[in-house]
Amino acid sequence: MRRILGGLAVFLGVLALVLGLRADAVYHRLAKVKLDQSTTAVSEGTGVSVMRVWGDGKTVHFAPLTGQRVRNTRNVTGIPGKVPESQRDTQAFWQMGLKTEIVDVQPIAMTNEGVSLDRVSAMTTNCCGDYTSVGTLDEPGRTASSRHEGLFFKFPFDAQKRSYPFWDAELKGARDASYVRNETIQGVTTQVYEQQIPTTRLPGSQSVPRSMFVADAIGSVDASVDYANTRTFWVEPTTGVILKGQEQIERTLVSDAGRVTLVKGTIAYTDATQKALADEYAPKAKALAFVRDLLGPVGFVLGALLLALGLLLLFAHRRRARHQDLGHREDRELVGATATDRGDEATTTSHR
Template identity: 30%
Template structure:
């Protein structure tokens, strides 16, 4: 009886291990593949050497001057999650959406003088990492003259596609990736599987052909006045290319390269280069995003692969052991005959 009880206990424990293994691999871990609300992404810095760029400066008399400069550029992006705004979301966005405040600063490497400042508010899906429709989306390029800044006005932009994250279990396909110059998401296609910075990655490529860039007419007029004073009208042409390396399990972008070229095209005279630069992550950023991707990847592998495999092996062993123990007979019963043999009668000799 005791052996049957022990066997049943081992069998039940093994069955439980198999159930937990299956739940981890196919239910629990897949359900947890979403960006946590408390994720604080590291600051991202991209740098470009020998860049050409138009820079606005304030002269001693208070006047603003725009001139084309050359030198190194450093762009820093900082992200601050807005937990309260995410918690206040209702409807289809509730429980599924991140709200991020994004701050960007572009400075000259040589002297640290500011070239551009911008701020945004964006809603991102916690699983796909893509932007989702939200009335609070906004973007503001801060002006040189602070009194002209109106802040980030909700609803003045419609972010779509991937921006800072790719989906968990990124696929080898074409995604829509946000282009800030055109204010639209454009196709970014899978190019190859590559090892980057020690991790297996998917490399994606986006090429934006030369086209007219949508810009405020007053801003174009101002640029013409500084850089093409003989022109009466004009436009800005834009082209870009981006290469990114994505760790596919987590969707983390661990490598980034971008080339941008913008020209002021006046109705008379030759075009003026407003911006020409090739950016890539600096070494500190590469190390930070690599560490974050490795941590996420190791956690997913441990909980979604190694632990379930271990539990499954243990469960099978316990199930088999339980069956064996339950069916095995006690040692005494194994050697005892079914019935005792009757002694043969012995003849008694007659005297």
């Protein structure tokens, strides 16, 4: 039994030592985003001001609304087939579908965007046919190729307390999201990052009805859009997953005839979305942190102890076996000596 237990302990000790030596490799294999990602995040805001726009044949109608409940539903789906097989170890391609609606009134917008990203850093890479929506009222599903920069879906694994560039669709570029504090969300410690975009005039202009600015006015006027936003991200740092996202957004239509609000308000992940993300990623974060921080030391210590125990048991078994062998040999010699003595005694008796 000691030999079996000793052999098992030696085997497990060697296995633990190998795991300790391979801890970094195991971590880097696990710390990658999925190729076939599938998530849904719902954001809502109340008291939002929004310009309702709808069509009636060739006529466009609009009406400014206040105190509205607005919902964003974002579906992210990984498409492994968009990534060449030779690049799948490092690259992923995710598609995002976003629906924005005034609850119980009408949809505002539907967009579709395809983004390539590095599976570890989460930075966009533009490797695999990135695209974005350029739809109109006549062609809502139209897309065009595009280039992205910075982060788009998440933060990197092992996110640090510093600034990261994060994509902004309105600016068509990345702006820094800076670490500001730690905060607990759904029982999970997160690192909070904030991206501040001051009021910016977006490039280009469009012709809109003058009556958007002045009641009963006729004709049209060229207008531009002023845009400002403050994004806040509550990030689980080990996985880089955003457990809560929030936008304080303002888009204003500006012309010589005046200014009107297109959208203004605060929209954030719902409690249900936050809980679902925390329930999914908190256990993964703990397991990943163990592999990153403790698997190596634990593997070395446990491996050394098991190896020592196994060798001790094997050595003790051999010593015991050797003692038993010596005992048997002495018994045999004693038996042989007794038999010889008896033989000599018998010979002496016969001679008499």
